[in-house]
Amino acid sequence: MHYKYDKIGVMLKNKDKTYIPEGFLLSAGEAAIKKPGKKDIALIYSMTEANIAGAFTTNMVKAAPVRLDIEKIKSGKGQAIIVNSGNANACTGRKGMKDVAETASLMAKSLKINPSLVYVCSTGVIGTPMPMEKIEAIIPVLTANLGRASLCDIASAIMTTDTFPKAISKKVKIKSRTGTISGICKGAGMIAPNMATMLCFIMTDIAVEKRTLSRALKDSVKKSFNRITIDGDMSTNDTAMIMSNGALGNSEIKENSASYKIFKNALDEVTYELSRLIIKDGEGATKSIATEVNGAADEKEAEKAAFSVANSSLVKTAIYGNDANWGRIMAALGYSGIKFNEENVSIHLGNIKVVNKGTGTGKDAEANNYLRNNSEVSILINLNKGSASAKVLTCDLTEEYIRVNAEYRT
Amino acid sequence: MHYKYDKIGVMLKNKDKTYIPEGFLLSAGEAAIKKPGKKDIALIYSMTEANIAGAFTTNMVKAAPVRLDIEKIKSGKGQAIIVNSGNANACTGRKGMKDVAETASLMAKSLKINPSLVYVCSTGVIGTPMPMEKIEAIIPVLTANLGRASLCDIASAIMTTDTFPKAISKKVKIKSRTGTISGICKGAGMIAPNMATMLCFIMTDIAVEKRTLSRALKDSVKKSFNRITIDGDMSTNDTAMIMSNGALGNSEIKENSASYKIFKNALDEVTYELSRLIIKDGEGATKSIATEVNGAADEKEAEKAAFSVANSSLVKTAIYGNDANWGRIMAALGYSGIKFNEENVSIHLGNIKVVNKGTGTGKDAEANNYLRNNSEVSILINLNKGSASAKVLTCDLTEEYIRVNAEYRT
Numbered sequence: 174m175h176y177k178y179d180k181i182g183v184m185l186k187n188k189d190k191t192y193i194p195e196g197f198l199l200s201a202g203e204a205a206i207k208k209p210g211k212k213d214i215a216l217i218y219s220m221t222e223a224n225i226a227g228a229f230t231t232n233m234v235k236a237a238p239v240r241l242d243i244e245k246i247k248s249g250k251g252q253a254i255i256v257n258s259g260n261a262n263a264c265t266g267r268k269g270m271k272d273v274a275e276t277a278s279l280m281a282k283s284l285k286i287n288p289s290l291v292y293v294c295s296t297g298v299i300g301t302p303m304p305m306e307k308i309e310a311i312i313p314v315l316t317a318n319l320g321r322a323s324l325c326d327i328a329s330a331i332m333t334t335d336t337f338p339k340a341i342s343k344k345v346k347i348k349s350r351t352g353t354i355s356g357i358c359k360g361a362g363m364i365a366p367n368m369a370t371m372l373c374f375i376m377t378d379i380a381v382e383k384r385t386l387s388r389a390l391k392d393s394v395k396k397s398f399n400r401i402t403i404d405g406d407m408s409t410n411d412t413a414m415i416m417s418n419g420a421l422g423n424s425e426i427k428e429n430s431a432s433y434k435i436f437k438n439a440l441d442e443v444t445y446e447l448s449r450l451i452i453k454d455g456e457g458a459t460k461s462i463a464t465e466v467n468g469a470a471d472e473k474e475a476e477k478a479a480f481s482v483a484n485s486s487l488v489k490t491a492i493y494g495n496d497a498n499w500g501r502i503m504a505a506l507g508y509s510g511i512k513f514n515e516e517n518v519s520i521h522l523g524n525i526k527v528v529n530k531g532t533g534t535g536k537d538a539e540a541n542n543y544l545r546n547n548s549e550v551s552i553l554i555n556l557n558k559g560s561a562s563a564k565v566l567t568c569d570l571t572e573e574y575i576r577v578n579a580e581y582r583t
Numbered sequence: 584m585h586y587k588y589d590k591i592g593v594m595l596k597n598k599d600k601t602y603i604p605e606g607f608l609l610s611a612g613e614a615a616i617k618k619p620g621k622k623d624i625a626l627i628y629s630m631t632e633a634n635i636a637g638a639f640t641t642n643m644v645k646a647a648p649v650r651l652d653i654e655k656i657k658s659g660k661g662q663a664i665i666v667n668s669g670n671a672n673a674c675t676g677r678k679g680m681k682d683v684a685e686t687a688s689l690m691a692k693s694l695k696i697n698p699s700l701v702y703v704c705s706t707g708v709i710g711t712p713m714p715m716e717k718i719e720a721i722i723p724v725l726t727a728n729l730g731r732a733s734l735c736d737i738a739s740a741i742m743t744t745d746t747f748p749k750a751i752s753k754k755v756k757i758k759s760r761t762g763t764i765s766g767i768c769k770g771a772g773m774i775a776p777n778m779a780t781m782l783c784f785i786m787t788d789i790a791v792e793k794r795t796l797s798r799a800l801k802d803s804v805k806k807s808f809n810r811i812t813i814d815g816d817m818s819t820n821d822t823a824m825i826m827s828n829g830a831l832g833n834s835e836i837k838e839n840s841a842s843y844k845i846f847k848n849a850l851d852e853v854t855y856e857l858s859r860l861i862i863k864d865g866e867g868a869t870k871s872i873a874t875e876v877n878g879a880a881d882e883k884e885a886e887k888a889a890f891s892v893a894n895s896s897l898v899k900t901a902i903y904g905n906d907a908n909w910g911r912i913m914a915a916l917g918y919s920g921i922k923f924n925e926e927n928v929s930i931h932l933g934n935i936k937v938v939n940k941g942t943g944t945g946k947d948a949e950a951n952n953y954l955r956n957n958s959e960v961s962i963l964i965n966l967n968k969g970s971a972s973a974k975v976l977t978c979d980l981t982e983e984y985i986r987v988n989a990e991y992r993t
Contacts, residue, residue, distance in 0.1 A: 231918070232914060232917035232918045233916070233917040233918070233919075233921075233922065233923060233925065234913050234914060234916065234917030234925045234941075235917075235925075261910070263910065263913075263914075264909075264910055264913050264925065264938070264941055264942055264943065265942060266926065266940065266941060266942040268942075269942075298908075298910065299908075299909075299910020299911070299913060299914065300909060300910040300913070300938075300942065300943040301943070408914055409910075409913070409914050409917060486896070486984075490984075490985050490989045491989065493985065493989045494989025496989065498708075498709075499674075499709075499710060500671070500673065500674055500708065500709020500710040500819075501709070503644050503673075503674050503709060503710070503819070504642060504644060504673075504709065504818055504819050506643070506644065507642035507643040507644030507645075507819060508641070508642045508643070509643075511643075512643065513643060515643065515644045515645075515674065516676070528674070528710075530676065531644075531674055531676060532674055532675060532676040532679075532710065533674065533710040533711070570985060571985055572982035572985045572986065574896075574900075574985075575900050575903065575980060575981055575982045575984075575985065576982065579900045579901065579903045579904030579906070
């Protein structure tokens with residue numbers, strides 16, 4: 174097979190240029206799983222067999238594609254990922270498992286590669302059988318169109334309630350060569366600790382040894398996708414995958430090397446930026462909220478406290494209403510399950526200290542103004558107990574969230 | 584002191600008659616803590632020293648009155664409870680503690696009883712110092728008006744965002760005599776496991792031994808107030824108290840007696856009914872949702888699963904939208920932290936089986952109709968694993984919840 178290789182830089186809302194890493198070809202199509210007129214399926218293809226790693230939902234209820242991918246990825250090898258939106262293929266029983274295996278097999282046949290190298294991902298409504306005749310019909314189209322889609326095109330094709338496509342690229346110098354790490358993702362609702370209804374696909378032309386790749390991804394996900402929350406719900410389908418095809422020609426990066434550090438830093442930037450875009454696009458959100466807890470005994474405690482505040486409906490609605498109601502932050506800290514002395518707690522909203530030693534400083538009006546004038550706000554909490562900290566990203570809770578989710582299937 | 588004793592039966596929305604048990608006098612007043620024109624303070628007084636028991640918030644951040652009451656109630660004795668709305672006296676530091684002690688002391692002086700017998704409860708905004716001059720001014724008024732308020736009057740005085748007062752009475756035959764158990768409560772928002780921003784006061788003229796009273800209350804609260812959730816938030820102030828003054832003249836009820844069983848059953852009915860009223864009045868709620876999990880390995884597991892579903896914003900918005908989106912119920916079960924096999928799960932909405940063996944039955948349209956036509960809906964889940972079960976009450980999540988909570992302090 175021969176494909177014309179396109180390197181397309183697309184402009185995103187956030188004005189970042191994105192590049193497809195060397196040796197990857199993309200394709201997007203309309204399988205009519207979603208309403209007509211919308212792209213709903215994408216193919217990510219590496220021209221050579223690649224190293225691959227993944228992180229998957231910890232939900233006990235796992236979609237059929239997730240179950241398949243978890244098994245396959247043990248090999249550490251992959252070459253293609255087919256992703257559809259509109260149907261999650263979750264809670265679909267044996268038929269779901271059969272359908273996902275067939276999808277991988279049909280895709281492999283069309284690409285003339287081994288089915289073990291093809292991964293399948295899905296997002297959308299739970300409990301509806303996958304329309305296999307539509308999948309079967311679109312597969313040859315996806316293959317034929319390889320190389321004609323940009324990162325943005327495939328990011329658009331996998332959207333559900335997202336309002337904009339999410340893609341990011343990072344150039345990285347590894348010794349004398351400049352490689353690329355690019356990622357796309359989808360998010361919107363049902364985002365919670367441990368990567369909920371979140372799909373993320375990262376491609377790189379930098380050669381990374383397969384166990385090192387897996388370690389890097391898992392560690393990176395922990396501080397990015399696993400530290401965002403929109404509504405506390407966690408999905409059956411979330412998946413983050415990374416493919417490294419080595420098209421850059423560098424010698425395989427191994428852990429604890431100087432190159433690993435450089436690669437890992439760039440990967441962390443990519444996953445963090447993608448997380449930030451997911452929060453920015455939280456269903457109905459008008460504000461992003463960074464909740465940072467400092468002075469905790471350990472990181473786990475800091476994370477627990479930060480998530481408790483970030484998941485509080487009362488905190489989120491107060492921020493939406495530009496109301497510096499720090500009592501709700503104190504209450505959410507109090508029921509987080511961690512131990513602390515309320516007399517030692519201080520809270521800042523932006524630069525304004527609203528709580529000192531557990532009681533109000535009388536600067537609520539000033540803090541209300543801060544909330545009114547900023548769409549990215551920060552809640553900074555100090556437990557004054559130890560030296561560990563954690564930051565969790567979330568968004569406010571609005572009437573629009575209710576509308577989007579009350580009418581999702583109608 | 585002499586008070587005219589009033590026994591007032593008031594009609595509630597739910598058409599139940601309520602009676603003040605023998606030997607109790609009630610009073611309500613306007614301290615102007617809330618906006619003028621609204622009653623915001625109440626006094627519950629027993630004409631004789633009573634046995635008293637309490638259950639309090641498990642939030643690490645505890646309001647000043649809660650801290651005081653937890654200490655006092657160790658004696659098992661009490662005679663008066665003064666309750667204000669509009670100000671929670673939480674996160675108010677040392678001043679808060681001083682204020683609550685002073686309130687108890689002033690109230691005791693006015694009633695000419697020992698300060699150790701006076702309990703103080705507060706609900707409202709966190710972090711604002713208590714306006715003590717207003718409390719001081721209203722205390723003699725409360726004393727002077729004792730006997731002039733009904734259960735409904737005091738239930739009204741302690742409301743915050745509640746839209747109706749909540750009171751209930753139960754007549755109980757103990758041997759040859761008929762006693763009364765009456766309770767009032769407030770709820771609305773910030774209701775979560777372990778009794779959040781919930782105040783509940785139960786009075787009875789039936790004599791119950793003090794340790795027995797405490798055991799009965801705690802057990803009763805576990806299956807009522809601790810099994811309701813509105814938004815998953817838990818407050819700094821929640822308190823449930825029961826006073827037993829023995830005015831009925833029965834011999835003190837002790838555990839494991841026949842009379843205990845009768846008393847406990849009636850108490851359970853009172854606490855369950857009050858919980859139901861709280862859910863009915865959830866902020867912005869249009870529907871009550873009973874989530875029952877059956878077939879769990881043990882009760883703790885059943886409770887965990889039921890709370891996970893009841894707290895899911897996505898489930899709550901789907902019910903609001905009359906959308907039988909059972910996939911969200913499956914997802915919430917999946918991230919609840921319990922272990923189960925999704926292929927064994929069945930789900931009913933009302934009488935309609937929407938999930939069998941983990942997959943859809945195709946009855947979504949029928950289930951949508953069920954949701955559309957009912958304001959009290961049930962989600963019945965069977966894990967088909969063991970024989971334990973638990974039921975949690977909640978309500979749907981609506982645009983109105985957002986409005987109420989975004990504008991609470993404005």
